[in-house]
Amino acid sequence: MRTHQCGELRVDQIGQTVTLAGWVATRREHGSSLAFVDVRDHTGVTQCVVDNTVDVRAEYVVRVTGTVAARPAENVNDKLPTGGVEIQDCVVEVLNVAEAPPFPISERTDTVAEGTRLQYRFLDIRRERMQRNLRVRAAVNSAIRTAMEDQGFVEVETPMLVPSTPEGAREFIVPSRQQPGSFYALPQSPQLFKQLLMVAGIDRYYQLARCLRDEDLRADRQYEFMQLDAEMSFVDQDDVHTAIGNAVIAAARAAGHETGEIVKITWHEAMDKYGIDKPDLRFGMELTELTDVFSATEFKAFAGASCIKGINATGKAEEFGRNKLDGLTDTAKRLGAKGLVWMKVAADGTLESPVAKFLTESELAALAERLAASPGDLLLIVADEWITTCEALGQLRNDLGRPPVFEGPYRYLWVVDFPMFVGVDDVTGRPKPGHHPFTQPHPDDVDRLETDPMSVRSQAYDLVLNGWELGSGSIRIHQPELQARIFELLGISAEEQQRKFGFFLNPFRYGAPPHGGFAFGIDRLVAILAGEENIREVIAFPKTQSGADPMTNAPTPVADKQLNELGIRVLPRVD
RNA sequence: GGUCCCGUGGUGAAGUGGAGUUCACGCCGGCCUGUCAAGCCGGAGGUCGCGGGUUCGAACCCCGUCGGGACCGCCA
Numbered sequence: 001m002r003t004h005q006c007g008e009l010r011v012d013q014i015g016q017t018v019t020l021a022g023w024v025a026t027r028r029e030h031g032s033s034l035a036f037v038d039v040r041d042h043t044g045v046t047q048c049v050v051d052n053t054v055d056v057r058a059e060y061v062v063r064v065t066g067t068v069a070a071r072p073a074e075n076v077n078d079k080l081p082t083g084g085v086e087i088q089d090c091v092v093e094v095l096n097v098a099e100a101p102p103f104p105i106s107e108r109t110d111t112v113a114e115g116t117r118l119q120y121r122f123l124d125i126r127r128e129r130m131q132r133n134l135r136v137r138a139a140v141n142s143a144i145r146t147a148m149e150d151q152g153f154v155e156v157e158t159p160m161l162v163p164s165t166p167e168g169a170r171e172f173i174v175p176s177r178q179q180p181g182s183f184y185a186l187p188q189s190p191q192l193f194k195q196l197l198m199v200a201g202i203d204r205y206y207q208l209a210r211c212l213r214d215e216d217l218r219a220d221r222q223y224e225f226m227q228l229d230a231e232m233s234f235v236d237q238d239d240v241h242t243a244i245g246n247a248v249i250a251a252a253r254a255a256g257h258e259t260g261e262i263v264k265i266t267w268h269e270a271m272d273k274y275g276i277d278k279p280d281l282r283f284g285m286e287l288t289e290l291t292d293v294f295s296a297t298e299f300k301a302f303a304g305a306s307c308i309k310g311i312n313a314t315g316k317a318e319e320f321g322r323n324k325l326d327g328l329t330d331t332a333k334r335l336g337a338k339g340l341v342w343m344k345v346a347a348d349g350t351l352e353s354p355v356a357k358f359l360t361e362s363e364l365a366a367l368a369e370r371l372a373a374s375p376g377d378l379l380l381i382v383a384d385e386w387i388t389t390c391e392a393l394g395q396l397r398n399d400l401g402r403p404p405v406f407e408g409p410y411r412y413l414w415v416v417d418f419p420m421f422v423g424v425d426d427v428t429g430r431p432k433p434g435h436h437p438f439t440q441p442h443p444d445d446v447d448r449l450e451t452d453p454m455s456v457r458s459q460a461y462d463l464v465l466n467g468w469e470l471g472s473g474s475i476r477i478h479q480p481e482l483q484a485r486i487f488e489l490l491g492i493s494a495e496e497q498q499r500k501f502g503f504f505l506n507p508f509r510y511g512a513p514p515h516g517g518f519a520f521g522i523d524r525l526v527a528i529l530a531g532e533e534n535i536r537e538v539i540a541f542p543k544t545q546s547g548a549d550p551m552t553n554a555p556t557p558v559a560d561k562q563l564n565e566l567g568i569r570v571l572p573r574v575d
Numbered sequence: 576g577g578u579c580c581c582g583u584g585g586u587g588a589a590g591u592g593g594a595g596u597u598c599a600c601g602c603c604g605g606c607c608u609g610u611c612a613a614g615c616c617g618g619a620g621g622u623c624g625c626g627g628g629u630u631c632g633a634a635c636c637c638c639g640u641c642g643g644g645a646c647c648g649c650c651a
Contacts, residue, residue, distance in 0.1 A: 026611075026612080026613090028609090028610050028611060028613050028614090029606095029607075029610090029613085029614095030607060030608050030609065030610065030613080030614090031606080031607045031608050032606095032607085032608090033608065034607090034608045034609075034610090035608095035610090036609080036610055036611065036613085038611070045611095047610085047611065049609085052607095052608090058601090058602095071609090072609075074609085075609055075610075075611085077610090077611055079611085080611080083611085100585075100601070100602055101585090101586095101601090102585055102586070103585080103586050103587090103601090104586070104600080104601070104612095106612085108612065111586085111587055111588090112586065112587075113581095113582090113586090113587090113643070113644095114643070114644075115642075115643050115644090116585095116586080116643095118643095167651055168650080168651045169649085169650050169651080170649080170650085188650090188651095213650060214650095215649055215650045216648085216649060216650080218645085218646080218650090219644090219645075219646090221650070334647085422651095432651080433651060434651085435651070436651050437651080544642090544643065544644085545643075545644065545645090546642080546643085548642095550642095550643095
């Protein structure tokens with residue numbers, strides 16, 4: 001059908017007779033006997049010189065046979081890889097005509113409403129950006145598979161129709177025809193199956209798994225998403241980190257990015273230095289300890305505070321007028337801080353702030369020194385509980401300093417030693433698990449499970465890339481006695497354990513090996529590696545924020561016959 | 576469940592109470608032998624998302640609703 005692709009021809013092929021096939025990108029007419037037609041496929045465009053009587057229009061599907069010729073020196077187009085050549089003496093065959101597309105198939109109009117792009121996704125994907133993103137995605141998937149298999153992981157597929165479990169994300173449910181009134185759930189993740197595969201002696205499992213969660217959609221969340229899901233037997237945390245690290249480094253390389261060594265920090269350090277459990281390491285502006293500077297202060301907003309920290313937004317003083325400063329204060333308050341102190345560093349080095357008059361000369365001097373203040377800098381200070389201070393400044397740090405996603409470098413980060421429990425359940429008063437209830441506590445902290453549960457660290461860990469949480473994992477509990485202690489702590493009775501997790505826990509009585517695993521989101525990883533802010537840009541057929549597909553019109557009502565067969569009656573909407 | 580932003584020819588934008596809704600691209604027709612976002616001339620194309628209200632008068636103001644987006648809640 002064709003001898004070359006449209007982005008392939010160079011001066012090396014001059015004189016050859018070639019056949020190209022593709023879509024008409026543009027047509028430029030020059031009188032009755034000359035026109036230039038650019039033919040496009042996913043590799044690029046090639047200029048074909050044709051007789052102007054040939055009736056081809058934008059997006060017609062054509063096959064062109066002709067001779068590769070050098071362009072006259074003054075007509076070489078340096079902007080195109082194929083710009084040194086053109087096809088002459090063309091025979092143009094129209095393989096299919098096309099209506100005028102609703103929007104240009106071009107990169108220079110990247111402003112088309114996303115709803116329109118999704119309605120005509122088959123045209124949107126013809127564009128270079130989408131072609132590139134989907135091919136990056138394919139390369140990443142391939143690199144991950146290779147990396148996992150090279151490390152002895154076995155791909156095992158798990159069911160899409162699974163039992164509903166009450167914990168975690170809201171599930172999509174699927175009615176059973178054979179047992180009307182009973183339902184399957186679509187898997188939020190293969191979590192339970194992969195641990196049973198360890199009991200089953202698979203040793204190292206992986207899967208590029210489709211996961212489904214019926215939670216509200218966001219720029220980084222779709223109903224359906226892909227995870228690299230993995231589980232390993234007879235390992236500790238470091239073994240898991242090494243295996244997954246190899247996969248994500250290979251994935252980045254497949255997308256053309258070198259990442260270097262993966263840094264590892266504790267959750268406490270992440271919160272203390274960056275104020276967030278998924279820090280973006282591409283920029284500094286770290287949280288600086290100031291509590292000791294104000295240990296004897298008379299300024300009452302600082303006097304009683306257990307933790308005072310600050311950040312230096314270098315050179316931002318001028319940019320932030322009263323309005324924008326109020327916005328920063330609102331951000332801090334939204335995160336629970338009692339307030340925000342700001343100071344601008346004047347040209348002579350003095351600190352200008354509504355509260356400067358409440359601080360002593362030596363306090364101001366120490367503050368300036370600690371934050372390395374220079375003229376033009378904006379200093380932001382929060383005084384509160386440790387966690388509140390950190391979280392407020394962490395958000396401000398991100399808001400003020402975070403580079404756009406397409407700016408490298410690419411810095412993976414393991415965050416380890418997460419707290420075992422986060423907060424207390426409003427109803428039961430019991431601690432709430434930070435990860436899930438099958439997570440192994442840190443061995444040094446097990447003794448404090450009952451006496452001081454909130455101080456117990458878990459063997460759970462997150463993988464972060466440039467401020468995006470890619471995924472999480474843990475070493476699991478494989479000893480029934482320890483599992484029983486955790487359930488006891490969470491206030492889950494033996495009866496409830498059996499009802500909710502019986503099919504999962506009972507197999508552990510038959511010889512469960514020590515094991516742990518990880519899962520990370522492919523969509524997020526590919527988005528970052530492709531330089532996209534939104535995972536919809538790396539998904540061929542994504543859904544809108546309301547969960548609809550403008551191309552297929554899903555979701556739709558179904559026929560009464562179908563509902564009857566399933567024993568389902570649709571009730572009128574109640575608001 | 577909530578907060579905020581956006582809906583104007585096919586596409587993207589301008590118009591924020593008063594004359595015929597303006598422009599660019601695209602589309603259709605014509606001209607044009609070296610363009611490459613070709614150029615020139617002409618033409619067609621609109622329920623200003625939808626419904627209600629205020630007003631002498633609404634694309635514009637108000638209420639509701641639908642659709643799209645960002646975020647909070649939610650995502651163990």
